[in-house]
Amino acid sequence: MEWSKEAEKAVSKVPFFVRKRVRKRVEEEAALAGAGEVTLDHVKICQQRFLNRMEEEVKGFQVETCFGPSGCPNPAVAHDDLPRKIEDLLSRRNLRSFLAEKVTGPLKLHHEFRVSISDCPNACSRPQIADIGLIEARRPNISEEPCTQCGACVETCREGAIILAGKWPVVDWGKCVSCGQCIAACPTRTLQEEKSGFRIQVGGKLGRHPRLAEELPGIYSPEETLEILGRCLDHYQKQCRHGERFGEVLDRTGKKEIINF
Ligand code: SF4
Ligand code: SF4
Ligand code: SF4
Numbered sequence: 192m193e194w195s196k197e198a199e200k201a202v203s204k205v206p207f208f209v210r211k212r213v214r215k216r217v218e219e220e221a222a223l224a225g226a227g228e229v230t231l232d233h234v235k236i237c238q239q240r241f242l243n244r245m246e247e248e249v250k251g252f253q254v255e256t257c258f259g260p261s262g263c264p265n266p267a268v269a270h271d272d273l274p275r276k277i278e279d280l281l282s283r284r285n286l287r288s289f290l291a292e293k294v295t296g297p298l299k300l301h302h303e304f305r306v307s308i309s310d311c312p313n314a315c316s317r318p319q320i321a322d323i324g325l326i327e328a329r330r331p332n333i334s335e336e337p338c339t340q341c342g343a344c345v346e347t348c349r350e351g352a353i354i355l356a357g358k359w360p361v362v363d364w365g366k367c368v369s370c371g372q373c374i375a376a377c378p379t380r381t382l383q384e385e386k387s388g389f390r391i392q393v394g395g396k397l398g399r400h401p402r403l404a405e406e407l408p409g410i411y412s413p414e415e416t417l418e419i420l421g422r423c424l425d426h427y428q429k430q431c432r433h434g435e436r437f438g439e440v441l442d443r444t445g446k447k448e449i450i451n452f
Contacts, residue, residue, distance in 0.1 A: 192218050192221060192222070192227075192228070192229055193227070193228045193229070194228065194229040195228055195229065195230050195231065197230070197231040198217070198229045198230055198231050198233065198234050201231055201234045201235070201238075202214055202217065202234055205238075207317075208253060208255065208300070208305065209241075209253075209300055211255070212248075212253075213237060213238075213241065216237045216240075216241075217229055217233050217234050217237045220233045220236055220237050221233045245297070245298075245299060245300060246297045246298045246299075248300065249287060249290070249298040249299065249300055249302065249303060250286075250287055250303070251281075251284075251285070251286030251287030251288075251289065251290055251303055251304065252281040252282075252284075252286045252303050252304040252305070252306070253300075253303050253304075253305045253306070254274055254277050254278050254281065254305075254306045254307075254308070255305065255306070255307045255308065255316045255317075255321070256274050256307075256308045256309075256310075256316055257308065257309045257310055257311075257313075257314075257315040257316040258315060259309070259310025259311065259327075260310070263310070263315075265310065265311045265313060266310035266311055266327060273308065273325075273413050273416070273417075274308055276413075276417060277306055277308075277417070277420065280417060280420060280421065280424075281304065281306070281424075284424055284428065286303070286304055289428060289431075290302050290303070290434060293431055293432070293433060293434045294433070294434035295433060295434070301398065302434050304322050304424075304427070304437065305321040305322050305323075306321060306322065306323045306324075306325070306420070307320075307321035307323070307324050307325070308324075308325045308327075309324070309325070309326050309327065310327045311326070311327055311370055312326055312328070312368040312369065312370045312390075314326055318392050318395070318404065319392060319395050319403050319404045320395040320396060320397050320401070320403070320404070321392075321395050321396075321404065322393070322394065322395065322396070322423075322427075322436060322437035322438070323391070323392070323393055323404075323420060323423055323437070324391070324392035324393075324395055324404050325389045325390070325391060325392075325416060326389060326390040326392070327387075327388075327389055328368075328369035328370075328371070328386075328387065328388060328389060328390045328410045329369055329370065329371025329374060329384055329386075329387040330367070330369040330371075330384070330385045330386050330387070330410055331362060331367075331369075331371070331373055331374050331382045331383065331384065331385060332382070332383050332384065332385030333359060333360060333362070333381065333382060334380060334381055334382070334383045336379050336380045336381045336383075337358075337379065337381065338355075338358060338359055338360060338379060338381040339378075339379055340355055340358075341378065341379075342355065343373075343376040343377060343378065344360055344373040344376055344377055344382055345360070346376075347372045347373050347375075347376040348367075348372065348373050349370075349372075350366045350367060350368055351363075351366060352364075352366035352367040352368075353373060359381070360373075360381065360382065369390065369410060371384065371387070386410045387410070388410045388411045388412045388413065388415070388416065389410065389411050389413070389416045390406060390407075390410060390411075391406070391407045391411055391416060391419055392404035392405065392406045392407070393405055393407060393423060393437065393438075393441060393446065393449065394436075394437050394438030394440075394441045394442075395438060396436045396437075396438045396439075398436075402438040402439075402442075404438070405441075405446070407419070407446075407449075407450055408450075419449065422448065422449045423437065423449050425448075426440070426444070426448045426449050427440055430443070430444050
């Protein structure tokens with residue numbers, strides 16, 4: 192559906208973590224009114240409803256994605272059905288009822304358990320401030336295919352993580368963010384994919400006491416990622432006190448239970 196400029200401007204001021212949900216509601220409102228375009232009035236009606244009846248809008252979790260699936264050319268790898276599987280997993284946890292029992296006072300959107308998925312290390316969906324952040328990753332490996340010293344990998348790597356030493360490229364793993372760009376740039380397949388999947392970050396949040404997520408070591412397949420997410424939810428639902436965010440739970444309990452597998 193088309194949006195008027197005023198409506199777009201107004202919705203751009205909605206906090207990013209609920210903007211997608213608000214946009215959907217506004218479009219529903221416009222469609223219900225039989226309008227062919229979303230106007231500022233539709234936005235205002237929805238904003239008022241969100242503010243007056245926020246508790247009804249809380250579903251207990253949020254899954255945010257970057258613009259990778261909408262055509263951004265940067266994704267490291269394509270795992271199109273993972274967001275749906277994560278939604279299913281979170282739905283089965285009854286997080287709304289869980290939070291209603293734990294939180295003192297009315298439920299707010301910031302109490303929801305947030306999973307944020309970015310399709311490359313540019314991290315546009317801000318996985319570093321979500322309870323669980325996933326970053327698609329593709330780690331290179333140096334194969335036995337001869338290197339022609341063309342320099343394409345060095346030029347491509349924005350982290351300065353590759354140098355050419357002697358006959359072969361050398362990767363500084365401390366700098367590499369597993370974006371996979373060098374693999375795509377290498378014409379000789381000297382650089383090949385060693386593993387693709389997700390980097391997993393846990394415990395990020397904003398609010399009064401912001402906390403950046405911590406990264407678990409390694410790259411995980413979609414199946415392993417779902418398993419770790421399940422473990423994180425087990426731990427969160429077992430240990431959460433008074434509506435604590437996952438990062439606060441981890442500060443109190445440590446990460447042993449979620450990485451010990
Ligand atoms: S995180 Fe990467 S793939 Fe996703 S929108 Fe940003 S640049 Fe594109
Ligand atoms: S995967 Fe990305 S960050 Fe790592 S060496 Fe290749 S281009 Fe550089
Ligand atoms: S892109 Fe491939 S062939 Fe070219 S320098 Fe790098 S590893 Fe060697």
